Amino acid sequence: MRRTRLQGPAIWLVVVGLTALLAACGSDNGGGSTSTGAGASTTAKKAVGMALVLPCGSSDPWCNQGYNAARKLASQGVVDLKVTTGAPQDTAGASQVIRQYAQTGKQLVVAYSTWADATNPVATKFRKTNFATFGIKPTSNVALFDEPIYQGAYLAGMIAGAVTKSNVISGAAGQDVPLCHAEMEAFQAGAKRTNPKVKQLTTYVGDWNDAAKSQQAILGQVNRGSDVVLACGGAQATGMAQAIKNKNVTGFGYVSDTSAQAPKNFAGTVIYDPYPYFKKMAEDTKAGKFQPAKLYSFGMPQGGVKLQLNPSYSVAKIPASVKAEVAKVQKQIMDGSFKVPYVASGNG
Amino acid sequence: MDWSAIFGGSGLEVLLSSAVLLAMPTALAALGETVCERAGVLNLGLEGMMLSGALGAFLGAYYAHSPVVGTLCGVLVGAAMGALMAFLSVTLKTEQVINGIALVLFAQGMTAFLFEKLFGGGKQPTIPGIPDLKIPLLGSIPGVGPVLFDQNALLYASGGVAVAIWLLLMRTRFGLSVRAVGERPEAADAVAVDVARIRWIALLICGAMAGLGGTLLVIGDLNLFQPNITGGRGWVAIALVIFGRWNPLLVFGGVLLFGFTDALQVQVRAVSGGTNTTVPYELFQALPYMVTLLVLVTASVVARYSAQPAALGIPFRKDGGRS
Numbered sequence: 001m002r003r004t005r006l007q008g009p010a011i012w013l014v015v016v017g018l019t020a021l022l023a024a025c026g027s028d029n030g031g032g033s034t035s036t037g038a039g040a041s042t043t044a045k046k047a048v049g050m051a052l053v054l055p056c057g058s059s060d061p062w063c064n065q066g067y068n069a070a071r072k073l074a075s076q077g078v079v080d081l082k083v084t085t086g087a088p089q090d091t092a093g094a095s096q097v098i099r100q101y102a103q104t105g106k107q108l109v110v111a112y113s114t115w116a117d118a119t120n121p122v123a124t125k126f127r128k129t130n131f132a133t134f135g136i137k138p139t140s141n142v143a144l145f146d147e148p149i150y151q152g153a154y155l156a157g158m159i160a161g162a163v164t165k166s167n168v169i170s171g172a173a174g175q176d177v178p179l180c181h182a183e184m185e186a187f188q189a190g191a192k193r194t195n196p197k198v199k200q201l202t203t204y205v206g207d208w209n210d211a212a213k214s215q216q217a218i219l220g221q222v223n224r225g226s227d228v229v230l231a232c233g234g235a236q237a238t239g240m241a242q243a244i245k246n247k248n249v250t251g252f253g254y255v256s257d258t259s260a261q262a263p264k265n266f267a268g269t270v271i272y273d274p275y276p277y278f279k280k281m282a283e284d285t286k287a288g289k290f291q292p293a294k295l296y297s298f299g300m301p302q303g304g305v306k307l308q309l310n311p312s313y314s315v316a317k318i319p320a321s322v323k324a325e326v327a328k329v330q331k332q333i334m335d336g337s338f339k340v341p342y343v344a345s346g347n348g
Numbered sequence: 349m350d351w352s353a354i355f356g357g358s359g360l361e362v363l364l365s366s367a368v369l370l371a372m373p374t375a376l377a378a379l380g381e382t383v384c385e386r387a388g389v390l391n392l393g394l395e396g397m398m399l400s401g402a403l404g405a406f407l408g409a410y411y412a413h414s415p416v417v418g419t420l421c422g423v424l425v426g427a428a429m430g431a432l433m434a435f436l437s438v439t440l441k442t443e444q445v446i447n448g449i450a451l452v453l454f455a456q457g458m459t460a461f462l463f464e465k466l467f468g469g470g471k472q473p474t475i476p477g478i479p480d481l482k483i484p485l486l487g488s489i490p491g492v493g494p495v496l497f498d499q500n501a502l503l504y505a506s507g508g509v510a511v512a513i514w515l516l517l518m519r520t521r522f523g524l525s526v527r528a529v530g531e532r533p534e535a536a537d538a539v540a541v542d543v544a545r546i547r548w549i550a551l552l553i554c555g556a557m558a559g560l561g562g563t564l565l566v567i568g569d570l571n572l573f574q575p576n577i578t579g580g581r582g583w584v585a586i587a588l589v590i591f592g593r594w595n596p597l598l599v600f601g602g603v604l605l606f607g608f609t610d611a612l613q614v615q616v617r618a619v620s621g622g623t624n625t626t627v628p629y630e631l632f633q634a635l636p637y638m639v640t641l642l643v644l645v646t647a648s649v650v651a652r653y654s655a656q657p658a659a660l661g662i663p664f665r666k667d668g669g670r671s
Contacts, residue, residue, distance in 0.1 A: 057460060057575050058468040067469055085468065086460045086575055170618075203618045206633040210579040211570050212373075213614060216366045220618030223362040224353060235574070238472065242570055261474050261572070 048108055048282045050079035051101035053087045053094065055113040061256040062234040066112045069275035079282050082106070094118035102126035108285045110278065114177075116142065130290040132281055145277045145296040147179055148305055149255065150186035151333055152270035153230065154340040155307040155326050156252045157190025159267055160228040161198045163250055163316040164191075170201040170226035172218050172240065174208035174233030178344035183270070185343035187230050187252075194322055201226055205236060214239030222247045228267075230254075241266075250315045263312040271306045301334045353619045354612070363615050364495040364608075369569065371607025372506055373398070373561040373578075378585035378592070378599050379513045380557025384430075386517060386594055387550035388530040388659040392448025393433050394558050395582025396455030401426035401559025402566045403459040406573035407466075409475035415567045418475060419502065422566070426559015427552050429455065434551035438544050441663035452582070460575040477571040478502045502568040506560060513557065514596040526550055530657035533664040543664045558582065591644045593655035605643065609636040 050070065058067040067083060074081035087097045094111065095118040101109045102122055108130045111119050116135035123131045123142045132143045160169045169191055173180035188200040201224055203217045214236040218229055222243065228250040231237040237254035241261035244251035253259055253269030276298045284290040298304030307330070309318075332338035353359045377394050384391045391397075404425025409418025429451065436447045467473050478501045486497040517523040528536040529543045537543050561581070566573055588606060592599030613632035 057464050059463075059470055059472050060574060061472065064469070064471070071469070085464050201618065203614075205614070205617070206630065207579070209574075209576055211572075211574065211577065212370065212565055212579070213610070215570065216370060216611060217614045217618050219366065220362055220615045223358060224619060238570065238572060238574060241474075241572075242477075256471075258472060260471060 047074075047077055047080040048285050049106045050074075050108045050110065050278075050282060050285075051082045051106040052084070053097050053101070053109070053111045053113075053115075054083065054085045055087055055089050055094070055115075056085070056234060058083070058085045060234045061237045061254055061258055063112065064256045065272055066110075066274050069273060069278050070110075072275055073278055073282060078279065079108070089113070091115075091118045095122055098122045098131070099126075102129045102131075108132070108281055108290070110281070112274075116144075130281070130285050132277075132296070141290075143281065143290065143294040143296060145274070145281075145298075147272055148182075148297070148299040148342075149179070149232075149270050149272050150182040150342060151300045151340045152272075152305045152307045153183040153252075154186040154190040154333075155330060156230060156268060156270055157187040157192075158194045158326050158329065159190075159318055159322060160187065160230070160250070160252070161191035161193065161195030162319055162322040163267065164195065164198060164228050165316070166225045166227050167195065167197045168199050168201065168225035169228040169230075170203070170218070170221035170224075171230040171232065172203045172205060172214055172221070172236045173231070174205055174214075174236055176204045176345075180204070180232035182342050182344045183230070183232050186340050189341060191228075194325065205233075207235065208233050209235050211235040211239040215243045218243040219247065222249055228252075230270075248315060250313075257308060257310075259310040259312070263310070264314045266310045267313045267315075267318070268307055268309040271308045273304055273306070276303050299333075300330070301336065350619060354615050359615075359619075361491060361494045363611055365499070366611035366615065367604065367608040368495060368499065368503070370610050370614075371603050372503055373565045373569075374581045374585050374588070374607065375510060375600055375603040376506055376561035376564065377558040377582055378588045378603050379510055379596055380554035380561075381585055381589045382592070382594060382596050382599050383513060383517055383526060383557070384547075384550040384554035385589055385660055386530045386657055387526045387547045388533060388657055388662065388664070389433075389437055389547050389551055390444045390448065390661040391433055391437075391551065391554055392445060392586065393429065393451030393455070394448075394554070394586055395578060395580065396452035397426050397429040397433075397555050397558035398562040398565075398578045398582045398585075399452075399459050399576070400429050400455045400562070401555075402562030402577050403463060403573055404559065405563035405566045406475055409567055410473060413476060415476050415478045415502075418567050419478075419560075419563050422563030423556045423559045426562065427556040429559070430551040430553070430555020431548075433555065434548045437663065438547045438551065441665065444661050444663070456576065463573060463575060472572055472574075474572045475567065477569075478567055500568040502564055506564055506568075509557070509560065510600060513553070514600075516553075517596055522546075522549075527657075529664070530659055533659050537664070537666060543666075547664075558585075561585075587640070587644075590656075591640055591647070593647065593651065594657060595655070602640070602643070606636050606640050609639045 052070045054063040056063040073079045084097050094115050099122045111133040115133045119131050119133045119142050135144045171184040184202045191198045201221045205214050205217050218240050230252045231240045231254040240251050244265040245262040250267050255272045257269045259266035277296050401422040405418040405422025408421025409415050436442050437444045481501040483497040487493045525541050525546050529546045533543045588602045591602040613635045616632050
């Protein structure tokens with residue numbers, strides 16, 4: 001008997017469906033396991049129903065920070081958490097995941113990417129749900145939160161200016177977006193503060209996901225004389241680790257501490273911690289104060305950003321005077337007496 | 349912009365080294381695809397095979413603490429995906445295009461799921477890599493030495509495999525059988541060539557080669573894994589097989605050209621870069637695709653005949669022709 005031509009597609013539909021099911025089970029697990037922590041049965045009723053939608057895996061430097069911040073809140077009983085990792089990065093796909101959580105009655109849905117286009121259409125249909133995403137222009141019941149890592153990049157730049165022997169430093173970013181542009185500008189400004197002769201090379205790789213290509217871009221910069229490198233983007237940070245290790249130059253990590261990948265070469269990491277953001281959003285949601293079009297902004301003074309130095313760093317010695325200067329500037333940023341210039345585009 | 353920084357002295361060495369590193373994973377996958385397409389099977393699942401091989405290599409190296417074990421795992425997982433494609437497309441004789449696309453979706457979902465299950469929430473895990481190996485004397489030749497003879501050991505092995513594939517396809521009895529079943533499977537069948545067996549073997553080779561491509565990316569280059577780490581290289585490889593008119597040497601040349609323009613655009617942006625670069629990087633980003641497309645069109649016009657295997661994409665039925 002002949003097999004029909006539909007047999008193959010049918011088999012594959014089953015396989016793909018099962019895979020999607022597995023992926024969905026995996027996505028729930030992150031939050032599920034945290035929501036069943038100590039005291040969950042008593043706190044679950046009081047906790048805010050929160051969903052976190054991540055565009056990458058939870059071990060990615062960028063997503064890892066959001067994932068761990070939300071889990072911390074869940075372990076404290078503040079939120080009843082569900083997480084989706086590796087959500088589709090396109091607007092339509094992300095929108096479906098966000099909608100799914102709104103439909104299941106979550107009070108707070110955090111779309112952890114620049115997903116205003118995907119979030120806004122859903123938000124107009126689910127008025128009782130509070131949404132948050134990265135972006136510039138807040139609308140409706142969608143709040144925005146920022147990522148002022150440029151403040152930490154300025155301090156990293158001060159160290160970079162001091163430890164460079166070639167007077168050439170560099171930065172590699174996924175795209176020329178305001179987040180990365182401001183980080184690169186601040187890194188350069190910080191470096192010029194401690195070393196006016198310093199010159200910075202900046203490469204926008206044009207891809208957020210291709211670590212191999214980012215690695216080649218950084219190797220090109222090192223060949224051009226750069227001996228201190230900064231990354232902006234998960235794949236850029238991933239590609240950087242191997243490049244700085246092979247060439248034995250200095251690097252600064254992006255958002256999450258990845259210094260274990262090249263312990264001698266990472267001078268430090270510009271850490272971004274979304275915990276204070278998520279905590280405030282959950283508190284506002286619970287108190288009914290989650291305001292439409294609110295911008296949540298937590299810089300270095302509020303604990304959202306910091307420069308974390310790596311004690312194992314040994315490529316160069318950071319002069320004590322520079323460390324003291326960095327501490328002084330950090331204090332000035334914290335008390336508001338110094339503001340790091342925010343230059344988000346080529347037009348300033 | 350200072351072009352001498354790219355094309356002069358050490359800049360050129362960096363450009364060519366970068367081209368080889370960027371091209372080789374794609375080249376391995378493309379040569380594998382050439383084998384199975386010459387056997388008449390259109391394998392659109394190449395990206396999925398690369399991705400699965402990359403994860404297999406990572407897990408093998410991670411748990412065994414050995415890049416050699418990782419390499420073997422990567423090749424075996426790639427071959428297993430090839431076997432899956434062969435079972436569906438050759439044994440069950442189902443629609444090859446759908447099988448291939450489904451295989452990619454399956455691999456993307458499954459690799460992301462497994463990696464998240466095993467390592468989710470923790471710090472990015474790393475694996476031991478294979479060190480660079482400088483070949484005495486040859487590695488010291490100015491210009492060529494650092495590009496070809498001061499590279500990762502796995503890269504040399506991959507180069508050897510690429511040559512072996514060419515010999516296998518173009519200079520052996522098995523290669524003749526592969527080409528025969530891709531052109532006229534009925535004729536091959538009439539002279540006692542087992543069409544299904546040849547296509548199965550071709551797909552196993554294709555999967556293994558794609559797996560090796562993914563392995564090279566993970567073990568030879570980055571020493572870590574992330575979901576979708578292959579970044580569309582499998583799709584590019586399929587396009588480059590058409591570009592190379594199903595000839596292994598031309599395919600390899602096409603991949604090198606693509607790798608060179610890809611490396612060039614990366615280096616141009618690295619060299620041109622101030623924070624406010626005047627170079628439109630989006631334009632350079634499109635450069636490899638534009639050059640490849642241009643050569644593809646030119647080659648097709650100049651050649652004036654189709655080099656596509658006649659039975660490509662058509663399941664072979666012994667009882668009733670190709671339907």
